[in-house]
Amino acid sequence: MFTLYGMDLSNNVSKVKFAANIMNLKYDFKQVNLMAGENKTPEFLAINPVGRIPAIREGDFTLFESNAIIKYLADSNNSPLYPRDPKKRALIDQWIDFSSIHVQAALNRIFFNRIIYKMMNVPKDENSLAEGIKFVAQFLPIIDKQLAQSRYLAGNELTLADIDLLAILEPCEAVSVDLSAYSKIVAWRKGLQQNAWYQTVRKDADAAMQKVMAQLANAGAGAGAR
Numbered sequence: 001m002f003t004l005y006g007m008d009l010s011n012n013v014s015k016v017k018f019a020a021n022i023m024n025l026k027y028d029f030k031q032v033n034l035m036a037g038e039n040k041t042p043e044f045l046a047i048n049p050v051g052r053i054p055a056i057r058e059g060d061f062t063l064f065e066s067n068a069i070i071k072y073l074a075d076s077n078n079s080p081l082y083p084r085d086p087k088k089r090a091l092i093d094q095w096i097d098f099s100s101i102h103v104q105a106a107l108n109r110i111f112f113n114r115i116i117y118k119m120m121n122v123p124k125d126e127n128s129l130a131e132g133i134k135f136v137a138q139f140l141p142i143i144d145k146q147l148a149q150s151r152y153l154a155g156n157e158l159t160l161a162d163i164d165l166l167a168i169l170e171p172c173e174a175v176s177v178d179l180s181a182y183s184k185i186v187a188w189r190k191g192l193q194q195n196a197w198y199q200t201v202r203k204d205a206d207a208a209m210q211k212v213m214a215q216l217a218n219a220g221a222g223a224g225a226r
């Protein structure tokens with residue numbers, strides 16, 4: 001049993017929930033409200049000095065960074081999601097790094113400049129948005145090609161590489177990133193989204209996203225009325 005610190009809205013947190021659900025691991029979920037600054041309290045900074053979610057606690061042991069967390073959970077539960085064979089593991093790490101460093105960074109630019117900037121009340125960065133769109137168009141074909149060659153990202157078995165990418169792609173609809181040109185990604189994603197381990201997490205994330213959208217709409221309406 002471990003404690004997961006996060007928010008339903010965060011896809012990095014969803015990643016940990018997906019992995020935990022697949023492995024049937026029980027956890028306590030502690031909400032850390034980023035909008036209320038709960039990630040900057042001394043208590044939370046003692047768990048993650050970076051002040052970001054997700055993070056976990058298991059007894060005296062604390063860990064942050066979603067990829068480190070899912071690897072730790074898989075390793076400590078001997079899960080086939082992260083096999084110990086060096087070559088299999090290296091390929092999983094390769095796709096996790098590629099997805100997190102390149103695909104997620106590009107999507108984050110879009111997410112920030114289509115949604116988050118409004119929540120933070122800061123200016124939109126059109127250059128950053130354009131770069132995000134350009135990089136997504138550069139990197140997703142590579143993933144699509146890989147998924148034409150194997151059922152899952154790192155071979156024919158479901159691994160942490162799929163969990164990572166699935167979570168990274170979660171905000172696509174909310175930020176109007178159209179995946180329809182990538183038929184293999186669409187089919188792979190649809191297959192994974194049928195699972196109960198996915199749907200329960202998605203339900204909570206959708207409810208959280210709807211709440212934020214309603215708040216933004218209300219704030220917009222309020223500004224219009226002024």
Ligand SMILES: N[C@@H](CCC(=O)N[C@@H](CS)C(=O)NCC(=O)O)C(=O)O
Pocket residue numbers: 010011012013034039051052053054064065066067
């Ligand atoms: N690389 C980190 C990213 C964590 C991250 O950026 N989390 C966001 C929420 S999705 C956060 O906590 N943001 C709060 C902040 O930056 O102050 C991971 O994969 O865990």
